[in-house]
Amino acid sequence: MLSLNWNLLFTIINLIVLYLLMKKFLIGPVTGIMEKRKALIEDGLANADKANKDAQKMKQQYEDSLQNARQESERIMTTAKAEAKNEYNRIVEEAGEKAGKLLSGAQATIEAERAQTVKELQTEIAGLAMTAAKKIVNESGNDAVYDLFLSDVNAGDSTKSNGLEGDGSEDSDHR
Amino acid sequence: MEELNCETVFKIPLFGGIGVSESTVVTWIIIAALTILSIIFVRNLKVENPGKIQLALESLFGWLQDFFDGIMGENGRRYVPYMITVILYIAVANLIGLLGFKPPTKDMNVTAGLAIMSIVLVEFAAIRARGTKGWLKKFMEPMAVVLPINILELFTRPLSLCMRLFGNVLGSFVIMELIKMLVPLLVPIPFNCYFDIFDGLIQAYVFVFLTALYVGEAVE
Numbered sequence: 001m002l003s004l005n006w007n008l009l010f011t012i013i014n015l016i017v018l019y020l021l022m023k024k025f026l027i028g029p030v031t032g033i034m035e036k037r038k039a040l041i042e043d044g045l046a047n048a049d050k051a052n053k054d055a056q057k058m059k060q061q062y063e064d065s066l067q068n069a070r071q072e073s074e075r076i077m078t079t080a081k082a083e084a085k086n087e088y089n090r091i092v093e094e095a096g097e098k099a100g101k102l103l104s105g106a107q108a109t110i111e112a113e114r115a116q117t118v119k120e121l122q123t124e125i126a127g128l129a130m131t132a133a134k135k136i137v138n139e140s141g142n143d144a145v146y147d148l149f150l151s152d153v154n155a156g157d158s159t160k161s162n163g164l165e166g167d168g169s170e171d172s173d174h175r
Numbered sequence: 176m177e178e179l180n181c182e183t184v185f186k187i188p189l190f191g192g193i194g195v196s197e198s199t200v201v202t203w204i205i206i207a208a209l210t211i212l213s214i215i216f217v218r219n220l221k222v223e224n225p226g227k228i229q230l231a232l233e234s235l236f237g238w239l240q241d242f243f244d245g246i247m248g249e250n251g252r253r254y255v256p257y258m259i260t261v262i263l264y265i266a267v268a269n270l271i272g273l274l275g276f277k278p279p280t281k282d283m284n285v286t287a288g289l290a291i292m293s294i295v296l297v298e299f300a301a302i303r304a305r306g307t308k309g310w311l312k313k314f315m316e317p318m319a320v321v322l323p324i325n326i327l328e329l330f331t332r333p334l335s336l337c338m339r340l341f342g343n344v345l346g347s348f349v350i351m352e353l354i355k356m357l358v359p360l361l362v363p364i365p366f367n368c369y370f371d372i373f374d375g376l377i378q379a380y381v382f383v384f385l386t387a388l389y390v391g392e393a394v395e
Contacts, residue, residue: 004284010199011279011288015264018206022260026213030236031256033220033229040222 198282205267246387250304250394257296262383269344269375280344290337293386301393336385343378
C-alpha cells in the first residue's frame with residue numbers, strides 16, 4: 001500500500017494513454033463542435049450586422065432621393081408659378097393695351113363723325129337760311145333788300161375804315 | 176486489514192516478475208469505460224439543435240474550460256485538455272468505489288504517478304514559457320537566498336499533491352470499511368454519500384485546482 005513499485009510507471013503510462021484517448025474521442029470533438037457553433041454564431045452576427053448596415057444605407061439613399069425629388073418638385077412649382085404670373089401679366093397688359101387702342105380708335109371715329117355731322121348740319125342750315133332769305137327777298141321786293149344790304153355794307157365799311165386808318169391809301173392803290 | 180492492501184492481480188514474467196496491482200487494472204477499466212462512453216456521447220454531436228446529452232456535455236466542458244482558463248490564463252490554454260483528463264480520471268477513480276471496485280487512488284503508486292505528471296507538466300510549462308534560462312532564473316526570485324526553498328518546492332509540491340489525495344481516499348476508504356463492518360445495513364449510506372461522492376469529487380477538484388494554479392504561476 002505504501003510502497004512504490006512498477007505500478008508507478010504503469011500509472012504514468014496509463015495517464016498518458018488516457019490523455020491521448022480523451023483528447024481524441026472526447027475533448028477534441030466537443031471543443032470542435034463548440035468552436036464551430038461559436039464561429040457560426042459570430043458569422044451570423046456579422047451577417048446580421050452587415051445586413052443591418054446595408055438596410056441603413058439603402059434607407060439613407062431612399063431618403064436622399066426623396067429629398068431630391070421634393071426639392072425638384074418645389075423648384076418646378078416655383079418656376080411654373082413664376083412663368084404663369086409672367087404670362088398672366090403679359091396677357092393682362094396686352095388686353096389693356098388693346099382695349100386702350102380700341103377705345104381711342106372709337107373716340108377718334110366718334111369725333112370724326114361728329115365733325116362730319118356738324119359740317120353737314122352747317123351746310124344744311126346755310127341752305128335753309130338761303131332759301132329763307134330768298135323767300136323774304138321775293139316777298140318784299142328787291143329795292144328794299146338792296147337798301148338793307150347796302151346799309152349793312154356801309155355800316156360795316158365805316159367800322160372797317162375806322163379800324164384801318166393808317167394804310168387806307170395803299171388799299172385804294174391796290175384797288 | 177486485507178482491504179487496505181492493494182493486491183497484485185498478476186505478474187508479468189519479466190525481470191523476475193513485475194506485479195501488476197489492482198489499481199492498475201482498475202485504471203485500465205476506467206480508461207476503457209471513459210473511452211467507450213466518450214465515443215457513445217460524442218457520436219452524434221450537432222452544431223444546431225443539440226440533444227440533451229450534448230447540452231449537458233457542453234455545459235460541463237464550458238464550465239471546466241472557464242474554470243481552467245480563469246486560473247491558468249491565456250498562456251495556459253494548451254494545458255486545459257490534460258487538466259480535464261485528470262479531473263475526469265480522479266473523479267471516476269474516487270467514485271468507482273461505489274461500484275465495488277477498490278479506488279485506484281487508494282494506491283500510492285497512482286497518486287504519486289499523478290503528482291509526478293503534474294510537476295513535470297508544471298516545469299515543462301515553465302520552460303516552454305520562459306526558456307531554460309528563464310526557468311533556472313526563476314529559482315532565484317525574488318532573491319538568491321530563496322534558492323534552496325524554491326528547489327525544495329520542486330519536491331514538496333508533488334509530494335503534497337500525492338499525499339493529500341492518497342490520504343483522503345485511504346482515510347475515507349478505511350472509515351467506510353469500519354462502518355460497514357459495524358453496521359452493514361442502511362447506516363453506511365449517508366457516510367457513503369459524504370466520503371465517496373463528496374470527498375472524492377472535492378479531492379479531484381483540489382488536485383486539478385492546485386496543478387492549474389502551479390501551471391498558471393509557471394506560464395504567467
